[in-house]
Amino acid sequence: MFVIGIGPGNPQDRTHRAERAVSCCSTIVGYAPYVESIADLCEGKDTYTSGMMQEADRCRMALQKAVAGATVALVSSGDAGVYGMAGLAMEMAAAENLSVEIEVVAGVSAANAAAAQLGAPLMLDSATISLSDLLVPWETIITRLQAVAAADMVVSLYNPRSKKRVRQLEEAAAIFRHYRPGTTPVGIVTAAGDKNQQVVYSDLEHFLDEEIGMRSLVIIGNSTTRLIDGRMVTPRGYYR
Amino acid sequence: MFVIGIGPGNPQDRTHRAERAVSCCSTIVGYAPYVESIADLCEGKDTYTSGMMQEADRCRMALQKAVAGATVALVSSGDAGVYGMAGLAMEMAAAENLSVEIEVVAGVSAANAAAAQLGAPLMLDSATISLSDLLVPWETIITRLQAVAAADMVVSLYNPRSKKRVRQLEEAAAIFRHYRPGTTPVGIVTAAGDKNQQVVYSDLEHFLDEEIGMRSLVIIGNSTTRLIDGRMVTPRGYYR
CATH class of the missing domain: 3.30.950.10 (Tetrapyrrole methylase, C-terminal domain)
Known part of the structure; x- marks a missing residue:
C-alpha cells in the first residue's frame, strides 16, 4: 500500500513518484475532492471515496483492500506525512494486526x-x-x-x-x-x-x-x- | 526568472511544474551537483555552476542573465524556499535595482x-x-x-x-x-x-x-x- 501526497491540488505540482505509485495501484482510496483531482490517473481503477472526518474509515478500507491482495493508493493532499494519512495507516495496521507493507510518497506540502x-x-x-x-x-x-x-x-x-x-x-x-x-x-x-x-x-x-x-x-x-x-x-x- | 526546488535529488521526486520551468528556460544556474542531477533537462542550454558557499555569486549571475533578456532557472535542492535561494534572489534584485520578475516553484523539501x-x-x-x-x-x-x-x-x-x-x-x-x-x-x-x-x-x-x-x-x-x-x-x- 502506498500513502501518497499529491501536492497542493494542481496536477502540475505532483511528483513523478506519486503519479507512478497511483498508476501501479489497482485501488484508489481518498477524500472525494482529492481523488477527483487525480481522476486522470484513476481510469479503470477501483476507487473508494468518502467525506470529511471519515479518515479512519478510509484508512481501514484501504488496509483491508491491501490485505485482500490489492495494490492500494491512499491519497492525501499536500504531503501525506504532514497532518495527512501516513501515520494513521501505520498505527492502524499495527493495532489491528493487518500485515500490510506501507510506503509513504512525499509531496509538496x-x-x-x-x-x-x-x-x-x-x-x-x-x-x-x-x-x-x-x-x-x-x-x-x-x-x-x-x-x-x-x-x-x-x-x-x-x-x-x-x-x-x-x-x-x-x-x-x-x-x-x-x-x-x-x-x-x-x-x-x-x-x-x-x-x-x-x-x-x-x-x-x-x-x-x-x-x-x-x-x-x-x-x-x-x-x-x-x-x-x-x-x-x-x-x-x-x-x- | 524561476527559482526552482528540484526535490531531494532523485528525478522521480521532481514535480511537473519544476521540470516544465527548467525546460522553458534558456539558462540554468545552480550549485554544480544540483545542476548535474537535472542534466537530462539541460541539454542545449547555457548552464552556469559554482561550488558551495558561492550562493550570492550564483544568484547575481542568474539575475544578470535575466536582466540581459534570458529566461533563467536558478535551481535549489529540496524546496527553493526552505534554506534555499528564493529569498536571496528577491532581496538582491531589489537591493541592486535589477528589474526581474521572479517566480518560485515549490518542491518536496x-x-x-x-x-x-x-x-x-x-x-x-x-x-x-x-x-x-x-x-x-x-x-x-x-x-x-x-x-x-x-x-x-x-x-x-x-x-x-x-x-x-x-x-x-x-x-x-x-x-x-x-x-x-x-x-x-x-x-x-x-x-x-x-x-x-x-x-x-x-x-x-x-x-x-x-x-x-x-x-x-x-x-x-x-x-x-x-x-x-x-x-x-x-x-x-x-x-x-
Missing part, C-alpha cells in the same frame, strides 16, 4: 506551496502548527504558539479557521501580537494550486479581517520578515 | 522527503531549525531549540553537523535530552533520494554516535513519537 506563492517567507527556521483542537488539546496548541512566538520563528498555521471555529485564530493572533509589532507581515493563501487560488498580503494587526477558511494557510513572519517588491520574504542573511 | 523514508514523524506540529551558525547567531538558534524542546514539538534539524562543526549538534542533543527521555526516537536520513541514501533509527541517548554529515537530516520525535513496526511515527490521534 501546503506550507511550501503557499510560501512559494507569497514569496520566500520560510527561508529560515520556522514552525508548523495546526489550530484544530479536534485531536490536540487547545492548551497544548497555546503552549506551542507561545514558544514559537517568543523564539522569533516564522509560523505556518494549518486549519486556521472554519465556520464554527473562529476563536482559535483570534487567540493565536493575540499571542503573536504580544511578541511582534502589528506591522509584521502575514500572508494568507487559500486554495493553493487551484484556479480559485487567492493570495493575500496583510499584517498582524489587520489579517483577521481577511477571508480565511478551511482551505487557507496563514504564514506569520518574524522580526526580519518584510515585503520586498510586494513579496513576503524572510531574508536568510547571505546578502549583507 | 528535505524534511518531508526524510520523514517519508522514516515513516510518519511529522504528522503533527513540528519545527524546522538549521544548526548552521554561519548566518544566524548561535544564541538565537539555542533559544529556538529550547522553545521547541520545551513545547514538545517534533523537530527537523537541517545542517546538523559538518567535519568542522560538531559542537552544535551535541548542544542541541543536550537541550532535547533535558526535556525528553533518552528513549525518544530520533531518525537520521542521509542523501535522501540518492542511491547512497541511508536511513537510521536511533534515540536521543545514542544518535550522536551515528554517522551524521552535511547531507543528513535529523528528526527528533516528541513525547508521543514511537516506533511502530520499525517505522518512526508521531500518531495524530485519529485512532483511539
Whole structure:
C-alpha cells in the first residue's frame, strides 16, 4: 500500500513518484475532492471515496483492500506525512494486526506551496502548527504558539479557521501580537494550486479581517520578515 | 526568472511544474551537483555552476542573465524556499535595482522527503531549525531549540553537523535530552533520494554516535513519537 501526497491540488505540482505509485495501484482510496483531482490517473481503477472526518474509515478500507491482495493508493493532499494519512495507516495496521507493507510518497506540502506563492517567507527556521483542537488539546496548541512566538520563528498555521471555529485564530493572533509589532507581515493563501487560488498580503494587526477558511494557510513572519517588491520574504542573511 | 526546488535529488521526486520551468528556460544556474542531477533537462542550454558557499555569486549571475533578456532557472535542492535561494534572489534584485520578475516553484523539501523514508514523524506540529551558525547567531538558534524542546514539538534539524562543526549538534542533543527521555526516537536520513541514501533509527541517548554529515537530516520525535513496526511515527490521534 502506498500513502501518497499529491501536492497542493494542481496536477502540475505532483511528483513523478506519486503519479507512478497511483498508476501501479489497482485501488484508489481518498477524500472525494482529492481523488477527483487525480481522476486522470484513476481510469479503470477501483476507487473508494468518502467525506470529511471519515479518515479512519478510509484508512481501514484501504488496509483491508491491501490485505485482500490489492495494490492500494491512499491519497492525501499536500504531503501525506504532514497532518495527512501516513501515520494513521501505520498505527492502524499495527493495532489491528493487518500485515500490510506501507510506503509513504512525499509531496509538496501546503506550507511550501503557499510560501512559494507569497514569496520566500520560510527561508529560515520556522514552525508548523495546526489550530484544530479536534485531536490536540487547545492548551497544548497555546503552549506551542507561545514558544514559537517568543523564539522569533516564522509560523505556518494549518486549519486556521472554519465556520464554527473562529476563536482559535483570534487567540493565536493575540499571542503573536504580544511578541511582534502589528506591522509584521502575514500572508494568507487559500486554495493553493487551484484556479480559485487567492493570495493575500496583510499584517498582524489587520489579517483577521481577511477571508480565511478551511482551505487557507496563514504564514506569520518574524522580526526580519518584510515585503520586498510586494513579496513576503524572510531574508536568510547571505546578502549583507 | 524561476527559482526552482528540484526535490531531494532523485528525478522521480521532481514535480511537473519544476521540470516544465527548467525546460522553458534558456539558462540554468545552480550549485554544480544540483545542476548535474537535472542534466537530462539541460541539454542545449547555457548552464552556469559554482561550488558551495558561492550562493550570492550564483544568484547575481542568474539575475544578470535575466536582466540581459534570458529566461533563467536558478535551481535549489529540496524546496527553493526552505534554506534555499528564493529569498536571496528577491532581496538582491531589489537591493541592486535589477528589474526581474521572479517566480518560485515549490518542491518536496528535505524534511518531508526524510520523514517519508522514516515513516510518519511529522504528522503533527513540528519545527524546522538549521544548526548552521554561519548566518544566524548561535544564541538565537539555542533559544529556538529550547522553545521547541520545551513545547514538545517534533523537530527537523537541517545542517546538523559538518567535519568542522560538531559542537552544535551535541548542544542541541543536550537541550532535547533535558526535556525528553533518552528513549525518544530520533531518525537520521542521509542523501535522501540518492542511491547512497541511508536511513537510521536511533534515540536521543545514542544518535550522536551515528554517522551524521552535511547531507543528513535529523528528526527528533516528541513525547508521543514511537516506533511502530520499525517505522518512526508521531500518531495524530485519529485512532483511539
